[in-house]
Structure formats: structure tokens, C-alpha cells
Amino acid sequence: MQMFKRFIFSFLLTTLFACNGQQEKINGVSFVASRDVIDESHVNPVVKVNANYAAIMPFGFIKNLEHPEIIHNTDRQWFGETRAGAQQYIEELRKKNIKIMLKPQIWVWRGEFTGEIMMTSEATWKELEASYTSFILEYTNLAKEVNAEIFCIGTELELFVKYRPEYWFDLIKKIRAIYSGKLTYAANWDEFRRTPFWDELDYIGVDAYFPVSDEKTPSFEDCIEGWKTHKPIIAKMAKEYERPILFTEYGYRSVDFSGRKPWVSDHTMTDVNLEAQVNTTKALFETFWKEDWFAGGFVWKWFHKHDEVGGEDNPRFTPQNKPVESVIKDYYKIKE
Secondary structure, three states, X not given: OHHHHHHHHHHHHHHHHHHOOOOOOEEEEEEOOOOOOOOHHHHHHHHHOOOXXXXXXXXXXXXXXXXXXXXXXOOOOXXXXXXXXXHHHHHHHHOOOOEEEEOOXXXXXXXXXXXXXXXXXXXXXXXXXXXXXXXXXXXXXXXXXXXXXXXXXXXXOHHHHHHOHHHHHHHHHHHHHHOOOEEEEEEEOOOHHXXXXXXXXXXXXXXXXXXXXXXXXXXXXXHHHHHHHHHHHHHHHHHHHOOOEEEEEEXXXXXXXXXXXXXXXXXXXXXXXHHHHHHHHHXXXXXXXXXXXXXXXXXXXXXOOHHHOOOOOOOOOOOOOOHHHHHHHHHHOOOO
């Protein structure tokens, strides 16, 4: 009986991938919105790293964690953060056969964590819901217009999801009425087990900043061992919901202790450690990319001016112009 269940699960995943037109993994980059229009010169490095997908991320802005109004698609934003900018990026990437996940996101002033957005009254919850609906349907319509392969309905909004689940189920119905592509939600690494609507989506989306090692320079073996805590839970979710796992974000900073709290974007962390970034990234690929229940992921993060970013003295997430870029290029290469 157990063997039969495993066969059925594998068959369902294979069928889902086939229906999705997915011949290989989603080998994606998180393409950062900028002030600029992009052109072929900005897309060529994406192709060169063997990526076949890009996450395009227009933004809406909130004043603080208790404020219900989302400001979006205004002339005060950077070009890439607007609808017109997102569309121009998508059209340029399409010329090189790069597929698209449209992933509109919220930025809270001063960079406060979106997972802690929390209203203080029923009235302000209703205001937030109306504002978020306006924001997300703006980009649902764009996803339909450009035939985006995947649309992400939200990113790391744990308390909003926790306290207003009915709203999210209703929102998904509204999105489905407009857009016929695949849907996901980008749950934070410590949130995804509690997200209530995976049955309504096509991928279980996870921003995969799982802690894997406390070492200053984690070895590849350290990180492989560290994933043994998390991988069974992730695999169990895929099996339970009969949905493939998609790492809507993944990546590590090129700093000391990069595997300890990979989600931290602290500007005081400046001790560059390229080996740590390579080892953590390689272990993630080796742990997941061969699994049939794993759809792929989007490395965080990729800037359009490739020759001007990253580099071996850069302590940030971007893999550009660092040794880890070659690791990604190799794992993203289509295997015969």
C-alpha cells in the first residue's frame, strides 16, 4: 500500500510538471527592479548563467506595520517597481526565451519585516484587504497580459495570512477568475508549514533561508548535514499536499557564518567569505535539485548591470562576479 501511494504521488507530480510544460527545473534569478529601462545587454548575463526563469518584482509601499494603505504604481517609484517597468523587463527577457514569475512585493518603510504587518481593528483590516486587492489584481492583470508562467500572490505576509485566512481564499478565487497560469505564495522558511491555502495553489512556495550551519566557514559537508533537519519536513509537505516545492527565494551572503541565519541582511556583516557562500549554495543544490517533488528556485538576488555589481569584495547576497556564480551556472546547465 505504501509503495502504491508513493507511485501515485510521483505520477501526480510528473503529470503536473507535464501540464506545466516543464521539461527541466525552474532555474531562476530574482531580477531586481531598478531606475532603468533594460536591454539585451542586461539580459545576456541571465542567459549566460543558464537561467531559464526570472522573478520580476514590482513593489508596493506601506508606511509602517499598522498602516493599511499600499502605495503602488506611481511616478515616484523606480521604473522597475511599476507596472510599466515590470512589463518592459518581461518583454526584454522574453526575447531571450526567459520564462517569468511575476512576484509583486510589499516594502515597509525602514525595512521592517512584512511578516509582522498587523492591523489593530476590523476597520483597518478591511482597509488593508481592499488596498492589497487593488495592488495584487493590478499585477494579476499584467500576468494575464504578458502570459507569465507563474504568478506569486504574496511574499512573507504571515500575520496577514494567519488572522485573515478567509480573505486569502477569496483573493485566490478572484485571481483565478482573471489569470489562468500557475499560482504560488512565497512563505518564509519558518512560515510555510502554517500557510492554510496550499491546496488552492500550484506550487508550495518557500523563501528558503533555513539555518544549516553555525560554522564561520561552513563546509559543504556541514551544510549537507544541516539540511537533514529541514528536508524531511519539506518533502512531507510536498507529499501531503501533492504539490511540488518551489524555492521562491534562496541564497546566501558571501560572509562569515552565512549558514547560521541566512535571512539576515545586516549591513554590519562585512567580513567577506566567498568559500562560505559557495559551500552553502552547493549543498542546497545537492540536497534538492535532483528530487522529483522539487520544482526549482530563484536565487536572491540578480542586478541588471552585471559588470558593475557583486565581485569578490562584496558581502551581499548577489552571486554576480563571485565564485558562486560558476556553481549556479553549472547546476543550472540542462543535464542530458
